[in-house]
Amino acid sequence: MSYKxxxxxxxxxxxxxxxxLDFKIDKQFEMLEQSDSKNFILTTVDEVFNWAKxxxxxxxxxxxxxCAIEMIAAGATRYDIDRFGAGAFRPTPRQADLMIxxxxxxxxxxxxxxxxxxxxxxxxxxxAMGSCAIGGGPYFKYGYHVVKGVDFIVPVDVYVPGxxxxxxxxxxxxxxxxxxxxxxxxxxxxxxxxxxxxxxxPYRK
Amino acid sequence: xxxxxxxxxxxxxxxDGALGFTEGTGDPVADVAPASIVDACTFLRDDExxxxxxMMCLSGIDWDxxxxxxxxxxxxxxxxxDLGEPExxxxxxxxxxxxxxxxxxxxxxxxxxxxxxxxxxVASVPTVSGVWETANWHEREAWDLLGIRxxxxxxxxxxxxxxxxxxxxxRKDYQMPSEWDAVRLSGRDYAKNPFPPIAPPETPxxxxxxxxxxx
Amino acid sequence: xxTEDVKATGWADQDHVPEIKSELLELNxxxxxxxxxxxxxxxxxxxxEIVYKVTxxxxxxHRCAEKIAEGVNYKQWVVYTDRFDYLAPMxxxxxxxxxxxxxxxxxxxERGEHLRVVAAELSRIASHLVSLATFGLDMGAFTPxxxxxxxxxxxxxxxxxxxxxxxxxxxxxxGGVRYDVPDDKWIKDVLSFVDMMETKxxxxxxxxxxxxxxxxxxxxxVCVISPxxxxxxxxxxxxxxxxxxxxxxxxxxxxxxxxxxDFEIPVGQGQMGAVGDxxxxxxxxxxxxxxxxxxxxQALETxxxxxxxxxxxxxxxxxxxxxxxxxxxxxxxxxxxYLIGDGGQTAFxxxxxxxSFCNLQVVTKVGVGQMVSDLVALVGSLDIVLGEIDx
Numbered sequence: 001m002s003y004k005x006x007x008x009x010x011x012x013x014x015x016x017x018x019x020x021l022d023f024k025i026d027k028q029f030e031m032l033e034q035s036d037s038k039n040f041i042l043t044t045v046d047e048v049f050n051w052a053k054x055x056x057x058x059x060x061x062x063x064x065x066x067c068a069i070e071m072i073a074a075g076a077t078r079y080d081i082d083r084f085g086a087g088a089f090r091p092t093p094r095q096a097d098l099m100i101x102x103x104x105x106x107x108x109x110x111x112x113x114x115x116x117x118x119x120x121x122x123x124x125x126x127x128a129m130g131s132c133a134i135g136g137g138p139y140f141k142y143g144y145h146v147v148k149g150v151d152f153i154v155p156v157d158v159y160v161p162g163x164x165x166x167x168x169x170x171x172x173x174x175x176x177x178x179x180x181x182x183x184x185x186x187x188x189x190x191x192x193x194x195x196x197x198x199x200x201x202p203y204r205k
Numbered sequence: 206x207x208x209x210x211x212x213x214x215x216x217x218x219x220x221d222g223a224l225g226f227t228e229g230t231g232d233p234v235a236d237v238a239p240a241s242i243v244d245a246c247t248f249l250r251d252d253e254x255x256x257x258x259x260m261m262c263l264s265g266i267d268w269d270x271x272x273x274x275x276x277x278x279x280x281x282x283x284x285x286x287d288l289g290e291p292e293x294x295x296x297x298x299x300x301x302x303x304x305x306x307x308x309x310x311x312x313x314x315x316x317x318x319x320x321x322x323x324x325x326x327v328a329s330v331p332t333v334s335g336v337w338e339t340a341n342w343h344e345r346e347a348w349d350l351l352g353i354r355x356x357x358x359x360x361x362x363x364x365x366x367x368x369x370x371x372x373x374x375x376r377k378d379y380q381m382p383s384e385w386d387a388v389r390l391s392g393r394d395y396a397k398n399p400f401p402p403i404a405p406p407e408t409p410x411x412x413x414x415x416x417x418x419x420x
Numbered sequence: 421x422x423t424e425d426v427k428a429t430g431w432a433d434q435d436h437v438p439e440i441k442s443e444l445l446e447l448n449x450x451x452x453x454x455x456x457x458x459x460x461x462x463x464x465x466x467x468x469e470i471v472y473k474v475t476x477x478x479x480x481x482h483r484c485a486e487k488i489a490e491g492v493n494y495k496q497w498v499v500y501t502d503r504f505d506y507l508a509p510m511x512x513x514x515x516x517x518x519x520x521x522x523x524x525x526x527x528x529x530e531r532g533e534h535l536r537v538v539a540a541e542l543s544r545i546a547s548h549l550v551s552l553a554t555f556g557l558d559m560g561a562f563t564p565x566x567x568x569x570x571x572x573x574x575x576x577x578x579x580x581x582x583x584x585x586x587x588x589x590x591x592x593x594x595g596g597v598r599y600d601v602p603d604d605k606w607i608k609d610v611l612s613f614v615d616m617m618e619t620k621x622x623x624x625x626x627x628x629x630x631x632x633x634x635x636x637x638x639x640x641x642v643c644v645i646s647p648x649x650x651x652x653x654x655x656x657x658x659x660x661x662x663x664x665x666x667x668x669x670x671x672x673x674x675x676x677x678x679x680x681x682d683f684e685i686p687v688g689q690g691q692m693g694a695v696g697d698x699x700x701x702x703x704x705x706x707x708x709x710x711x712x713x714x715x716x717x718q719a720l721e722t723x724x725x726x727x728x729x730x731x732x733x734x735x736x737x738x739x740x741x742x743x744x745x746x747x748x749x750x751x752x753x754x755x756x757x758y759l760i761g762d763g764g765q766t767a768f769x770x771x772x773x774x775x776s777f778c779n780l781q782v783v784t785k786v787g788v789g790q791m792v793s794d795l796v797a798l799v800g801s802l803d804i805v806l807g808e809i810d811x
Contacts, residue, residue: 002742008223060452061452061454062452063458063459064458064481065457065458065481065483065503065506065806066503066506066587066588066805066807068458069506069507069550069587070587071574072569073569075572076565076566076569076570077566077567077569077570077573078569078570078573081325089454091453093452097560102691103481104483105387106479106480106481106482106483107367107388107390108366108367108479108480108482109451109459109480109481110388110453110478111386111388116452134328135392135393136392136583138499138500138503138544139484140285140289140392141284141285141488142282142284142285142381142482142484142488142491142492143285143483144374144379144381144382144390144484144487144488145366145374145386145482145483145484146390146393146484147389147390148289148389148390148391148393148485149392151524152388152389152393163588164587164588166586172788187420218458229742230523230525230740230741230742230761231522231523231742231744231761232465232743232744232745234743246575258651258652259652259653259654260654261745261747261756261773262745262756262758262771264758264769264771265771266760266769267769271760271761271762271768280486281491282490282491284491299750305743305745305758307745307756307758307773311651311665311667314672314673316745318743333592337652337654338652338653338654338781338785339652339653339654339778341781341783342777342778342781350486363479364478364479365478365479365810365811366479366482367483368478374484374487375486375487375490377490379487388504
């Protein structure tokens with residue numbers, strides 16, 4: 001039985017999520033167009049600001065390793081990250097909102113990465129792209145120069161798994177980031193299968 | 206030209222510096238004394254019959270644990286444990302260092318391999334960066350990763366790692382660092398806590414009254 | 421009074437030169453810079469726009485691959501070769517398994533060799549497309565990138581169908597390749613792609629970028645590398661061929677199935693300026709795309725039947741004692757492996773001679789005396805990949 005056919009949502013699924021994907025401001029716009037007065041809408045300042053922020057997330061041009069090529073591919077034809085308002089890759093961090101850590105972070109690079117993060121103006125977000133940026137990836141065992149996870153250095157908002165992740169996965173990560181900016185309510189859920197799987201790895205015992 | 210014929214030319218030129226010629230599994234190798242490596246390389250580059258105008262590769266080797274007559278090595282290198290901590294050992298290291306030079310001639314289209322061997326205490330070989338420019342960076346890399354000094358090198362700095370790095374990683378007894386320059390290099394112990402809370406790093410505090418908007 | 425004032429400032433009197441303290445400006449290019457193709461850092465000493473000294477600083481992507489080679493076994497390390505030159509991973513796989521088979525004395529079935537050639541040449545085309553696109557990007561032409569990534573996606577689709585991965589494949593194993601051709605339609609698709617590439621796309625790129633007047637102005641007669649410099653700095657690949665030297669490992673030191681096929685080696689002719697300038701290095705890559713198409717067509721049309729693996733996939737691989745240096749022609753140049761076996765399942769030492777590492781060193785000589793903007797053209801035309809330099 002597939003997920004769509006089942007009557008109860010799977011464990012850990014946020015039921016209210018569908019309702020939160022759209023803004024109240026979008027509905028206000030619709031009502032405005034349908035109404036005769038066409039005068040004003042009512043909303044909160046936060047919501048307008050968040051709406052503006054998520055519609056134009058400008059990433060900084062910061063390619064580190066293999067994943068950078070997939071980041072470029074996501075920005076080029078066929079995938080076209082510009083559809084989500086995140087296509088304006090900025091050469092300088094001072095104009096950017098999002099840092100996509102695309103690749104392996106080494107000990108020598110860690111300080112520079114932190115510097116670039118500090119140069120970005122608030123509000124700013126970080127996406128860890130690929131297994132190396134998430135946790136060292138294939139360089140865990142003998143990687144004397146590899147930082148085992150970029151979250152030792154900067155706080156990470158979205159983790160995009162893969163080695164390297166396909167551009168579709170990067171776009172999915174971008175949409176999850178937009179959800180986050182929207183102020184989607186809900187708690188961080190650790191799926192049960194992840195905990196079970198972590199227990200089953202033999203060498204952990 | 207065959208490798209053996211080149212070796213005979215070379216032995217004629219440098220005399221006692223030529224230590225032997227071995228053919229077996231893999232490429233034929235000419236062993237040369239470290240003191241005469243620059244003479245040998247200059248001769249091989251300038252002589253009409255050899256004309257090696259390009260050095261393809263220079264490789265530093267740590268022979269620690271390599272048994273010339275045995276069946277495989279006894280040394281296994283150190284890494285990080287599954288819990289992300291550096292492994293340690295009590296073993297004392299021994300064995301020589303070696304450097305292999307692979308040469309090629311574009312005109313005559315033949316290859317040749319030279320090899321020198323120095324003891325672990327000396328660990329110094331004369332530089333050939335005056336013969337081929339490309340040796341400059343290869344030697345810097347060998348110094349960086351293996352700790353073989355190249356006497357007379359114009360600019361012997363570390364190549365890939367930082368100047369403040371401790372140790373030479375490609376040595377067989379190298380112990381992995383847990384931290385360098387306040388950057389943590391050991392892994393996270395996922396078994397204890399799969400999803401630890403992430404502490405935000407120190408960022409410069411904005412002036413009072415100018416709080417950044419919530420992300 | 422007025423004349424005295426003028427004299428004091430030194431304008432009226434030509435012999436009087438005021439002492440102005442001047443020094444060279446140290447300028448950092450990178451490691452986060454849009455024109456350095458990754459995390460390369462160039463330390464420049466400039467006088468205005470003129471560069472007096474270039475010092476490349478690398479290691480920002482040092483991923484310890486040679487140490488890992490001593491820890492994991494031969495087959496596991498194929499995964500790491502993918503990540504050297506992540507633009508042409510098949511070529512890196514090919515280089516490593518060639519070195520390992522040379523040490524083991526392992527024969528490869530004909531079908532396996534042909535499939536390796538097809539995969540490596542497709543990968544080479546993809547790498548050259550990225551190289552040309554980013555070179556155009558450095559020179560201020562953004563549009564060709566969109567066109568060239570369109571064809572690159574086609575290649576990635578084709579390779580995904582045969583190898584399973586989109587970008588990094590782990591396709592070649594000692595003794596053959598991992599998977600056979602999925603179906604006959606794949607062969608037809610590759611052949612039609614190659615035809616389309618030769619007849620339509622390469623002329624399109626030439627119209628878009630190669631013969632563009634602004635592009636020629638920026639690249640012709642800029643940063644000329646002489647053949648002597650190329651030899652002594654160990655340059656290989658399109659950099660050496662751009663200087664007018666006809667050298668290619670596929671022909672001069674043949675390996676695999678390459679001796680069976682008929683192909684030419686394009687060299688720089690100096691069409692737009694001096695031989696060995698940036699435009700020549702660029703155009704050699706464009707011509708190599710056509711030659712790769714020829715190779716793919718020949719390899720697929722004469723694809724023999726039979727097995728494609730000599731060793732079972734799950735069987736561990738052992739190599740005897742001994743040392744070999746084996747080299748192949750990667751997309752960037754001569755990719756060599758100095759491999760020492762000790763009789764076990766793990767390499768004792770595996771030094772990788774990467775083409776980008778040697779090609780980049782020429783910057784320290786040729787970059788001197790150039791403008792900063794021309795240095796961008798030089799680094800772009802060398803087509804370096806930092807994963808391969810730092811390893």
